[in-house]
Amino acid sequence: MKKKVLSVMLSVAMVASLLAGCGNGASGEAATSETTTEAASNEDAAAETAEGGTFKIGGIGPLTGGAAVYGIAEKNGIQIAVDEINANGGINGMQVELNFQDDELDAEKSVNAYNSLKDWGMQVLAGCVTSACSIAVSDKTAADNMFQITPSGSAVDCVATDNAFRICFSDPNQGIASAQYIGENGLASKVAVIYDSSDVYSSGIYEKFATEAANQPFEIVAAEAFTADNKTDFSVQIQKAQDAGADLVFLPIYYTEASLILTQAKSMGFETKFFGCDGLDGILDVENFDTAVAEGVMLLTPFAADAEDEMTKKFVETYKEKFGETPNQFAADGYDTVYTIKAAAEKAGVTADMSVSDICEAIKGVMTEISVDGLTGEGITWTADGEPSKAPKAVVIKDGAYAAM
C-alpha cells in the first residue's frame, strides 16, 4: 500500500513539474528566439534599438513538409523587407523583429504556433501562408483582437473576421478575373479546365470560373479533375480536352503539375492555348523543363520576377544574393505584407508600448485609407472587409521569359 501511495505522489510530482516546466520553458524559449532574430537582422540596426523600442511581427507557415516551398519563400520575402526597414530606421523609429514559426500545413499546429508567438510578445501577425491555417488562426486573432494580415491565404473565409486582411487576390476573384479576361479578349470559344479537386486553391478558382463562364461568350467543354494522389500522368485529362475540341485549356493549378501537363500535351500533339493563374508563376524555373513548351502560355499573376520596374529588380537581386533562388509570388506577397504593416502602422502612429488590441484598432482604422505600391501591384488599397483592390496583370511567356500582354 505504501508503495502505491508513493507512486501516486511521484507521478503527481512528475506531472506538476512537467506542466510548471512548460510555463518556464516557454519564457526561456521566447528569450532565445529573440536573440536569434536580433542577430539575424542587420547589425548596424542593433545600435539604434534603444530609441523607439521594438515592434514584433510574427509569421506562420509551413517550413517543413510538402508545402514548405511556399512557407520558406514567404519567410524569406518577409525577412528581406524587415531587414530593409530596419536599415532605413524602422517603423516610427521602432526596430522590427521577426519570428516565423512552422505550422506543417496543419491547422491545429498553426494555432499552436500562434500561441507560442503570443508568448514571445508578437504585436502583429503576418500570416498564415495557407488558407486553412489562416482561417483557424483568424478565429483566435479575432478573440485576442490582434491585427492579422495574410500574405497568401486566398480562401474567402480567411478575412471573415474584421481584424483580418490579405495581400493576395481571393480565389473567387482570380476565377472571375480569369473568365472575364478570356471572354473580353475573345481568346477562345471552347474552354477545357484541368484542376486539382483535392486542393483548396485550385477547386476554389475553378468553381468561380465555371460560375462566371456562364456570363461569358465561351463555353466550358470539359472539366477534368485530378487529385494530389495521382498527379504525374495527365494523358487522360489532356485526351478528353483534345476530344472536346477545346481551343484553350485553363489551368488553375500550381506550376509543378502544369509543367507536366504542358510537356505531355506537346508529346500528344495537342496544339492549343494555355491560360493559368498565379500558381503558374515559377514554371520557367522547373528543373529539366523545356521552356520552349511553355511558349505562348498566358497567366494572370500579380508578380513576375522578370518585370522591369526598379522595385522588382532590386528585390529579385537581393533575394538571389541572400537565398540563391529566383523569388516566386509568395516571396513577393510576404515582402508586400511587411510594407503594408509599415504603411498602416506609420499612418496610425503605432508605438511599441501600445497593447496588442490598441494596435489592432489603430491599424484597422487606417487600413482603408492607405495605398501601398508593392511588388504585387501599384496603389493597392483595402476595403473594410479585408480584400485588397489591385489590377491583375496578365503576362504571356515569350522567348523563355514573361512579357506583359
Place this chain on the structure above:
Amino acid sequence: MKKLRKETKNNLITYGIVILTYIIVQILVATGNMSSLMQGLLVPFCTYVIVAISLNLTVGVLGELSLGHAGFMCVGAFSSALFSLAVKDSFTVAPLRFLCAILIGALSAALIGFLVGIPVLRLRGDYLAIVTLAFGEIIKNIINAIYLGIDGNGIHISLKDAMSLGLSEDGRMLIKGAQGITGTPHDSNFTIGVVLVLVTLFIVLNFMDSRSGRAVMSIRDNRIAAESVGIDVTRYKLIAFTISAALAGVAGVLYAHNLSTLNAQPKNFGYNMSILILVFVVLGGIGSMRGSMIAAVLLTLLPEVLRFMADYRMLIYAIVLIVMMLFNWSPDAINMRKRLMAKIFPKKSQKEEA
C-alpha cells in the same frame, strides 16, 4: 476499511492523476502562470489522450493492430462538425449542442467501426493492420470528395463539384469538398475535455473488468481456448472494435470543435496520424491506459516546446522519440531501472522478492 481490489485501486489512481492534473492546471491558469501555448494545447492533449486510450482498447485489450484509427476520428469530427454548423443559428445553448454533437460523432464513428469491423475482424495480425490502413484512407478520400449544401428545398449532395448541387440563392454550403467545413462553433474547452477523458477511462477500464472484457482478453491470449469454452469470437471482437471506434469519434468531435476550420488532410486524418496514435500506445505500454495518456501528452507537447530549435525541431523530436522508446522498452534499460529502484528503495524490493 474494506480492502479494495488491486484493479479498483489501480483504476482509482488513474482517475486521480487526471483529476489532480486538472486541478493543478486550473490553479496555474487562474494565477496566470501558464503560457498561451500551454493553454492552447490543453484541448489537443485531451483529444490525443482519448484517441490513444481508444486505440489501446483495440491494440492492448483486443490484441489486434489497427492502423486506421485516424479514419474513425475523421468520421466523428466531420459528422459532429456538420451537425453543429447546420444548427448553429437555431440551437444556441452551446453545452447542450455540444453534447448532441458528441453523441452524433460517437454514434456515426461506431456505425462505421461496426461496418468496417464485420469484414476486417475476420483477418488477423498484419492483414488486419493493412486493411484498416486502407479503410482509413478510404474514409479520408470520400470526405474530401463530398460536397453538401442546404437550402429551402432540403439537403443537396454531390461527389463532383459545388455547382452540381444546384443550390438556390438562400442556400449555404456545409461541406465544400477538399475545403472541408468552415465556421464550426468553438465549443470545446479543457473542462469538457477532461470530463470526456474521465468518461473514456471509465468506459474502457470497466469494460476491461467486465464479463465481455474478460472474454475479449481471453480471445487475445488464446483464441482456440476461448472458442473451445464457447466464446463467440466475432461478436466480442466486434464489441471491442466498435467501442474503440466510437471513442476515437469522440476525440474527433473534440478536435473539430477546437478549430474553426476542418479539412481531411494526410497530416491530421491520414495514416501518419494513425501511426502517431499507435506510437502513443506503444510508447506508453500496450494495455496500459495510464501509460498511453502520459505518452500522448508528452509526444503532443514535445514538438511544441522544441520550437526554439527552428529547423532542427523535427530531427530532435525523432531522436528524442527513439531515446524514449529505448529507455522505456529496451530490456537493458528495464534492468537498469529495476536496479536503480532497488538501490533507492532497498526495503520494498526485498519485500516484493520475498
